[in-house]
Each structure stands twice: as structure tokens, then as C-alpha cells.
Amino acid sequence: MNVVISLLGSTLDAHGHGAMRWNAWRPSVALAMQDDLQFNQYYLIYQRSFQSLFDRVVEDIHTCSPETEVIPVEIPFDDPWDFEEVYSKLYDFSRKQNFAAQDHDFYIHITTGTHVAQICLFLLNESHHLPGILIQTQPTKRNPAKGAYNLIDLDLSRYDLLAKRFAEEQTNDVAFLKSGIATRNRQFNKLIDTIERVAIRSDDPILLTGPTGAGKSQLAKRIFELKKQNRQVKGNFVDVNCATLRGDQAMSALFGHKKGSFTGAVADRPGLLKAADGGILFLDEIGELGLDEQAMLLRAIEEKTFLPLGSDKEETSSFQLICGTNRDLESAVANGRFRADLLARIDLWNFSLPGLADRREDIEPNLEYELARFAxxxxxxxxxxxxxxxxxxxxxxxxxxxxxxxxxxxxxMIVRMATLSSGGRIDLETVREELTRSRKARPLETQPDLAALLGPDYAERIDFFELVQLREVLKVCRASRSLADAGKKLFAVSRKAKKSSNDSDRLSKYLAHFGLDFHAVIKGTIDR
Ligand SMILES: Nc1ncnc2c1ncn2[C@@H]1O[C@H](COP(=O)(O)OP(=O)(O)OP(=O)(O)O)[C@@H](O)[C@H]1O
Ligand SMILES: [Mg+2]
Structure with a gap:
């Protein structure tokens, strides 16, 4: 059985007088004129004030299609332009009729003219509250009264085209966040996918963690630019490195001050939070922020108000907060250096950017990017x-x-090689020179400070014989990503001979012998 649901149009359905009406475009009647599509039931939604128009249209529907049973649906809209009211009344109607439970072929009529009710029908159909496919009618030159129709199944192909467009846009946004670099690492790509969705849909705080140089600051800026492109932010991107905010100046820099509030406050200063109003505040190295500033910041995020120094008037600022850190904030909380409530507030979305060593397959695409940047x-x-x-x-x-x-x-490395290259080409020799240069620079970084690790009197306690080996082991650890990674390098021979089954275990036992663990070695000091 074919069932159609349509709305009586107070203007279009009233077109034409007397016999002339049969030449006029009247969408509700045109539906009944389609000879290749017969409706058994026709739900016609109307308002009482249009009762006589309704009666006339029903009569004409019967004339065109005597088989069609018209079911009058009188819905009183206090304000037909009030989206909320119209939507909820149509929603009630569809629930009451329980269309979804009926095994009929349903059609929802969408036609010319803008009408809040039509948009609501569409939405109800799209959200599967109202079953069926859309039937779209419009007049044609050849047949202005009957017009033509189109069937649109939102679940099927045509809609897929739209969905494909959305997907394309999403892909573009993701590429934008990645600065157009064709990265290959699956985990990183998945991470950026999620960040894109969050960035577009939410203005809750975002926390970007990861090692230094992993791209936290750059990503924060890209998120802002993406939102700006999509007109989701009006304000500015305010980039603050919390490590540079020290002492009294920190409060005033962030929250502003009133003229005369302290020596040197010669003029009012609005502060960085105010500067970020309507935009994004990026607090890099948030772990470096002082405890007082943390308390003020928490209030500013939760209530969107704060008190500038020396002022008795609350300021307001509405901004999205993005924080960056390469510190472990959990342990900062445990050490009392970071407020637990602030952490809970800012790590709603916590994204950890991997270091380059964990996404080596992305190094090649990044070479091109770096060369393009250089160019x-x-x-x-x-x-x-x-x-x-x-x-x-x-x-x-x-x-x-x-x-x-x-x-x-x-x-x-790329900048050095590109600068030293001749004739626009980086050749083998340039690369080799660069590798020697950076290898030379490395050991200094990996050189462990034994006194810091073992205590100042270490030379009196440990034989030089042992220290020689320990120093080399520590160097390898410090040049490695993880305990397992270091173990692999240190026990490569026994590993090959299958003598050692657990390199990590062996290494951590060795380190424990000196009261050390891998973490302390990497950090360069031991918590005593
Ligand atoms: N995905 C990327 N691909 C290539 N280069 C990048 C990428 N992300 C960042 N960079 C570049 O790497 C450098 C460091 O990036 P960025 O300053 O964002 O790192 P960070 O994680 O904020 O570091 P820190 O913790 O020291 O603040 C910048 O020159 C930046 O342009
Ligand atoms: Mg940074």
C-alpha cells in the first residue's frame, strides 16, 4: 500500500480560480495527478483556518484519483514559523500514528516554497522518526499543473552523494590539520581524525601532550585556523608559553591589571585571557603555570569570568582553551605542583602526539614538507x-x-643540508657531512652525569672497572626510546644466539644493582 504524507500549502494550493485552477501549479493536487504513482492513503496536514481551501483541494484530489483515501490531519500551529513548535507537533503526529510500525510504502511530500513544516518533515524522515522516502514535486513548463516528481531515498544513493561530499570535506579538514603532509602512520592518522571531529564539534578544552618538537604548538595553531575557516571562531589565536610567565608578572599578563595596581602598572592592561575572547587561548607548557594562576584559570574556564589585578570589577572572556605539555601532569598533581581539579577540567580531550621515532614511516613525506618550507x-x-x-x-x-x-x-638537518647544497640538489656528500655533524653532536647529549645519578660520592663506592661499563650502558639507554629498545641494542649478540629471552628484564636488573631505573637514567637524576 502506498501512503503519502503532505502539507496543505496556504498559498500555492490556493492557486487559480474556477476552471483555471486546473492549469495552475497546486502541489497537493499535483500529487494525485501522477498517473504512474497511485496513493492508497493520503495524509493531508492542514490548519483549521484553511478549512475551505482544504475541502476544495480534497475534492480535486478525488477528481484526479478517486481511489485515494484522504485522511485529514488538523494540526494547530500557533506560529507556523516557530521551528520548535512545528517540529514537536509533527513529531507527536508521527508517533501517534505509529507509522514506523506499519508495513506500507511511505512517501513524504516535499515541494516548492519554503516552509518550516516541510523542513521539519525532512528532519523527521532523515532521523528515521518518520519512515519512507521523499517525493519531491515541482511544476514543469510543459505541464504546469501536474509538474513532475522525483523520489529521494535518504538512505540510498542520492544521499550517499551528499555523504560523500561531507566525507570529502572531512578529508580536507584532516589534511589541513596535518599541514598537507601525507603521513602514513596509522595511529597518527587516527589521532588526527579524532582531533578533527572534536575540533569541529566542540569548544571544550583540549590537552595536547607529547615530547618536545612533536608538533603540539603547530597543531594548536592549525586547529584555530581550521575553526576560523569554518567560521567557528571570531576572535584571535593567543599563544602563551607558561614557562615565560614568572612571578607577579604572570597574573597580570594572563588576567590583566588596573592602572596603579602595583608599581610599574602605569596603564590598564587587558591581559591575554581577554585578548582571546571569542577565539582560542593556547597555554603551552601548562605544567609550568604557578598554583595561584592555576586557580584563577580554573575559575575563568568554568565561569568565564576573572578578576584583573587591582580591579574590583569582574571581566568576562569566552574562549576555547588548548593546553600543551611535555610533562606528566599526573605526577605533577601527585607532587602538589599542579591542581587536580584543573587537570580534570583540561584533559577532557587528551591527545598524545607521538614523537618522530614512533612514526618513522612519516619521515619521508616530511622531507618534502621541510623542503617546501625551505623553498x-x-x-x-x-x-x-x-x-x-x-x-x-x-x-x-x-x-x-x-x-x-x-x-x-x-x-x-634539512635546513642545513639545503643551505649547503649546490645547484639546487642535496647530494650524497652533503648528507654524509650532515650525518657526521649530527652524530658528533649526539654523544654530548647522551653523556650521563654519574654524580647526579649515583650521588656525589659514587667514585668512592664503585670500582672504576664497573663504572666504565655502566657509563656505556647509560649512554645507550639515553639514546633509546624505551627499556626494551635499549635492551635490544645491549644484548644483541645473546639475543641472536637465543641465549637471552628478556632483554628488558636483564637490563632493569643490571640498573637496579646501582639503584637506578630506566626512567631515572633518561631524566638524568634520581628522586631521592
Ligand atoms: N606534523 C609536522 N610535520 C612537520 N613538521 C612539523 C609538524 N608539526 C610541527 N612541525 C614543526 O616542528 C617544529 C616543532 O613543532 P612545535 O613547536 O609545534 O612542537 P611542540 O610539540 O610544541 O614542542 P615543545 O614541546 O618544545 O613546545 C616546528 O618548526 C614545526 O613547524
Ligand atoms: Mg610547543
Whole structure:
């Protein structure tokens, strides 16, 4: 059985007088004129004030299609332009009729003219509250009264086209967040996908964690730019490194001050929170923020108000907060250096950006990106020749290369090679020189400070014989990503001979012998 649901149009359905009406475009009647689509039941929604128009239209429907049973649905809309009212009344109607439980072919009529009720029918259909497919009618030149119709199944192909567009837009947004770099690491791509969804849909705080140079600051900026493109923010991107906010100045820089509130306050200062009104406040290295500032900040996020220094008048500012940190905030909370309530508030969305060593497959696409950046800055297009690229990638992908500074390291290496290259090409020799240069620079960083790790009197307690070995082991640890990674390097021979089954265990036992663990070695000091 075919069932159609339609709305009586107070203007269009009233077109034409007397016999002339049969030449006029009247959508509700036109539905009944379609000879290849017969309706058994026709729910016609109308308002009491249009009763006589309704009667006339029903009569004409019968004339065109005597088989069709018209079911009058009188819905009183106090204000037909009030979206909420119209939606809820149509929703009640569809629930009361319980269409969803009936095994009929339902059609929802959508036609010319803008009408809040039509939009509501569409929404109800789209959300599956009202079953069926959309029947869209419009007049044609050849047949102005009967017009033509189109069937649109929101669940099927046509809608897929729209869905495809949305998907394309989403893909564009994701590419934008990745600065157009064709990254290959699955986990990283998944992470950016999620960040894109959150960025577009929410203005709750976002916490970006990860090692230095992993791209937290850059990502925060891209999130802002994406939102700006989508007109989701009106204000500015205010970028603050909390490590640079110290002492009395910190409060005033963030929350502003009144003229004369302290020596040196020669004029009013609105502060950074105010500057971020309507935009995004990016608090980088949030772990460095003082406890007093943390308390003020918490209130500013929760209530959107704060008190500038020396002022008795609350200021308001509405901004999205993005925080960055390479510190473990949980342990900062445990040590009393970070407020637990603030952490709970800012880590609603907590995204941890992996370091470059954990996404080595992305190094190659990033080479191109770095060269493009160099070209933009210097005006010189530089490329690698094939063997030079191969040599560089071998180094880049070697597990022994730690990429401690992450993108900063990569960027610095490319900039040096591009600058030193001649004829627009980075050749093998340039790469080799660069590798020697950066390998030379590395050991200094990995050199452990034994006094800090073992205590100042270590030389009196431990034989030089043992220290020689320990120093080398610590260097390897400090050049490794993890205990397992270091274990793999240190016990490579026994591993090959299958003598050692658990490198990590063996290494941690060795370190424990000196009262050390991997974490302390990486940190360079031991908590005493
Ligand atoms: N996805 C990326 N691909 C390539 N380069 C990137 C990427 N993300 C960031 N960079 C570059 O790497 C450098 C460091 O990035 P950024 O300052 O965002 O790191 P960070 O995580 O904020 O570091 P820190 O913890 O030290 O503040 C910048 O020069 C930036 O342009
Ligand atoms: Mg940063």
C-alpha cells in the first residue's frame, strides 16, 4: 500500500480560480495527478483556518484519483514559523500514528516554497522518526499543473552523494590539520581524525601532550585556523608559553591589571585571557603555570569570568582553551605542583602526539614538507638526488637514531643540508657531512652525569672497572626510546644466539644493582 504524507500549502494550493485552477501549479493536487504513482492513503496536514481551501483541494484530489483515501490531519500551529513548535507537533503526529510500525510504502511530500513544516518533515524522515522516502514535486513548463516528481531515498544513493561530499570535506579538514603532509602512520592518522571531529564539534578544552618538537604548538595553531575557516571562531589565536610567565608578572599578563595596581602598572592592561575572547587561548607548557594562576584559570574556564589585578570589577572572556605539555601532569598533581581539579577540567580531550621515532614511516613525506618550507622561506627549490635521499632515510629509519628533538631535529638537518647544497640538489656528500655533524653532536647529549645519578660520592663506592661499563650502558639507554629498545641494542649478540629471552628484564636488573631505573637514567637524576 502506498501512503503519502503532505502539507496543505496556504498559498500555492490556493492557486487559480474556477476552471483555471486546473492549469495552475497546486502541489497537493499535483500529487494525485501522477498517473504512474497511485496513493492508497493520503495524509493531508492542514490548519483549521484553511478549512475551505482544504475541502476544495480534497475534492480535486478525488477528481484526479478517486481511489485515494484522504485522511485529514488538523494540526494547530500557533506560529507556523516557530521551528520548535512545528517540529514537536509533527513529531507527536508521527508517533501517534505509529507509522514506523506499519508495513506500507511511505512517501513524504516535499515541494516548492519554503516552509518550516516541510523542513521539519525532512528532519523527521532523515532521523528515521518518520519512515519512507521523499517525493519531491515541482511544476514543469510543459505541464504546469501536474509538474513532475522525483523520489529521494535518504538512505540510498542520492544521499550517499551528499555523504560523500561531507566525507570529502572531512578529508580536507584532516589534511589541513596535518599541514598537507601525507603521513602514513596509522595511529597518527587516527589521532588526527579524532582531533578533527572534536575540533569541529566542540569548544571544550583540549590537552595536547607529547615530547618536545612533536608538533603540539603547530597543531594548536592549525586547529584555530581550521575553526576560523569554518567560521567557528571570531576572535584571535593567543599563544602563551607558561614557562615565560614568572612571578607577579604572570597574573597580570594572563588576567590583566588596573592602572596603579602595583608599581610599574602605569596603564590598564587587558591581559591575554581577554585578548582571546571569542577565539582560542593556547597555554603551552601548562605544567609550568604557578598554583595561584592555576586557580584563577580554573575559575575563568568554568565561569568565564576573572578578576584583573587591582580591579574590583569582574571581566568576562569566552574562549576555547588548548593546553600543551611535555610533562606528566599526573605526577605533577601527585607532587602538589599542579591542581587536580584543573587537570580534570583540561584533559577532557587528551591527545598524545607521538614523537618522530614512533612514526618513522612519516619521515619521508616530511622531507618534502621541510623542503617546501625551505623553498617558501628562501625562494630556493632544493631536491635530494636519489642516492642522497636513500642514505638520509637509512639514517632516519635506523632504530639507533633517537630523534629526540623530533621535528626540530629533522627541520634543522634539512635546513642545513639545503643551505649547503649546490645547484639546487642535496647530494650524497652533503648528507654524509650532515650525518657526521649530527652524530658528533649526539654523544654530548647522551653523556650521563654519574654524580647526579649515583650521588656525589659514587667514585668512592664503585670500582672504576664497573663504572666504565655502566657509563656505556647509560649512554645507550639515553639514546633509546624505551627499556626494551635499549635492551635490544645491549644484548644483541645473546639475543641472536637465543641465549637471552628478556632483554628488558636483564637490563632493569643490571640498573637496579646501582639503584637506578630506566626512567631515572633518561631524566638524568634520581628522586631521592
Ligand atoms: N606534523 C609536522 N610535520 C612537520 N613538521 C612539523 C609538524 N608539526 C610541527 N612541525 C614543526 O616542528 C617544529 C616543532 O613543532 P612545535 O613547536 O609545534 O612542537 P611542540 O610539540 O610544541 O614542542 P615543545 O614541546 O618544545 O613546545 C616546528 O618548526 C614545526 O613547524
Ligand atoms: Mg610547543
Amino acid at each position: 617558501k622561506k628562501s625562494g630556493k627549490h632544493i631536491t635530494f638526488n636519489a642516492e642522497a635521499k636513500k642514505c638520509f632515510l637509512e639514517y632516519a629509519l635506523d632504530p639507533a637514531t633517537d630523534w629526540r628533538g623530533n621535528f626540530r631535529d629533522l627541520n634543522a
